[in-house]
Amino acid sequence: MMQPIDLKTNITTQLPEELVAFLQATGHDTAITGEPLYLVGGAVRDLFMGKSSFDLDLVTEGDAIALAQRLASTEGSPVTFHPRFQTARLLWRRWQIDIARTRSETYTYPGALPTVSPGGIETDLGRRDFTINAMAVALEPGRFGELLDCHRGLADLKQGLIRVLHPASFTDDATRIWRALRYEQRFGFHLEETTGLLLKQNIPRLDTISGDRIHYELECILKEEAPEKVLARAQELGVLAHLHPALHTGADLGGRFAAARASTAPQAPPENLYMALLTYPLSTREVEGLISFLHLRKNLARTLYDLALLRERQPNLARPEITPSQVYSELHGQAPEAIQALYLAAENPVARGNVRLYLDKLRYVKPSLTGDDLQKMGLAPGPRMKEILDELRLARLNGEINGRREEEILARRLLIG
Numbered sequence: 094m095m096q097p098i099d100l101k102t103n104i105t106t107q108l109p110e111e112l113v114a115f116l117q118a119t120g121h122d123t124a125i126t127g128e129p130l131y132l133v134g135g136a137v138r139d140l141f142m143g144k145s146s147f148d149l150d151l152v153t154e155g156d157a158i159a160l161a162q163r164l165a166s167t168e169g170s171p172v173t174f175h176p177r178f179q180t181a182r183l184l185w186r187r188w189q190i191d192i193a194r195t196r197s198e199t200y201t202y203p204g205a206l207p208t209v210s211p212g213g214i215e216t217d218l219g220r221r222d223f224t225i226n227a228m229a230v231a232l233e234p235g236r237f238g239e240l241l242d243c244h245r246g247l248a249d250l251k252q253g254l255i256r257v258l259h260p261a262s263f264t265d266d267a268t269r270i271w272r273a274l275r276y277e278q279r280f281g282f283h284l285e286e287t288t289g290l291l292l293k294q295n296i297p298r299l300d301t302i303s304g305d306r307i308h309y310e311l312e313c314i315l316k317e318e319a320p321e322k323v324l325a326r327a328q329e330l331g332v333l334a335h336l337h338p339a340l341h342t343g344a345d346l347g348g349r350f351a352a353a354r355a356s357t358a359p360q361a362p363p364e365n366l367y368m369a370l371l372t373y374p375l376s377t378r379e380v381e382g383l384i385s386f387l388h389l390r391k392n393l394a395r396t397l398y399d400l401a402l403l404r405e406r407q408p409n410l411a412r413p414e415i416t417p418s419q420v421y422s423e424l425h426g427q428a429p430e431a432i433q434a435l436y437l438a439a440e441n442p443v444a445r446g447n448v449r450l451y452l453d454k455l456r457y458v459k460p461s462l463t464g465d466d467l468q469k470m471g472l473a474p475g476p477r478m479k480e481i482l483d484e485l486r487l488a489r490l491n492g493e494i495n496g497r498r499e500e501e502i503l504a505r506r507l508l509i510g
């Protein structure tokens with residue numbers, strides 16, 4: 094019999110010591126109750142690729158909820174349960190650990206959420222998306238690190254292939270189409286030939302998937318290192334049009350995404366900016382439709398809507414005779430990421446230059462006189478005060494007045510008038 098592949102060394106060298114100890118102790122715990130425990134999915138794939146995942150998926154052939162409860166209670170770790178699906182999510186120190194009961198999944202109709210029933214580890218691996226994600230590692234003492242690879246995932250990983258486990262995979266769950274492209278581009282892999290054909294055949298099924306599920310896939314894509322590659326591939330295969338028929342990546346989405354990455358701080362991920370750049374070709378009406386289909390959060394929805402408005406008003410910003418105060422009025426009050434996206438995507442160089450001027454300079458211009466100063470000059474607080482401060486700002490923006498003295502003169506004139 095062939096010697097099983099042992100991943101013990103990968104685990105102990107690639108994962109932090111405390112996490113290895115956690116996995117060993119948990120494997121021991123479940124062995125006592127006679128319920129084998131496995132590490133599955135992306136974490137196993139990543140162990141072979143020399144990467145360490147910080148999100149782990151564990152499956153047990155026993156009671157997943159009771160196991161999660163025991164693990165959570167030892168350190169008082171936060172945990173959420175889904176007893177109906179026999180799954181739990183544990184936040185153990187810095188790690189997110191999903192624990193599930195091994196199960197089979199059946200789909201009552203294409204695009205439906207699966208109906209779940211208990212099954213052993215092999216059944217559980219057989220319900221998964223791609224062979225490279227369908228490997229497991231035993232965690233019980235004595236077998237700790239032993240690989241279970243019933244679908245030749247390791248061979249596909251070595252050959253760089255994304256392969257479905259069975260012909261109905263994309264029919265069962267069309268979100269796997271987006272997942273396939275995400276892994277293909279992340280790892281520089283290829284769709285195995287039959288998988289590629291099945292994927293293409295099932296593209297129309299994306300229209301049966303709920304907006305929330307598509308939104309989740311899109312979020313995963315935008316968290317990738319180079320989401321533009323996934324989107325370009327999605328366009329090439331005709332997948333992107335099923336997100337919205339008016340979307341297209343154009344010649345320069347890659348350049349714009351790279352500029353978006355460069356312009357955001359590491360602690361402020363560029364996902365919203367990416368989304369704005371992606372939806373740039375859409376009209377306000379089309380954007381409204383996409384926002385409501387994907388159930389986008391208020392903040393992002395506002396950014397996308399403001400950008401669509403700005404894009405439609407771009408000719409105003411492109412007028413050669415436009416004054417700085419008019420540039421200011423066009424852009425002031427719009428969502429900051431919409432303005433940034435407009436700068437990165439604007440086709441017209443004059444408009445683009447004006448957005449740059451606003452971002453670098455105009456947005457910071459304000460009068461040196463304050464409400465207090467105007468009160469000292471005899472003006473009672475009220476809407477007129479804001480109007481005068483706004484007029485002072487516009488005059489400063491256009492260079493019509495300079496310095497505090499000239500502001501005072503103009504303010505006095507406005508107070509009388």
Ligand code: CTP
Pocket residue numbers: 133134135136148150220221222223226227266268269272
């Ligand atoms: N899975 C699946 N079909 C899906 C989603 C997930 O079969 N539509 C399975 C895969 O086996 C996958 C596992 O569930 O490996 C966990 O899913 P997820 O956390 O989304 O992916 P990871 O494998 O952790 O990969 P990633 O690196 O993208 O997070």
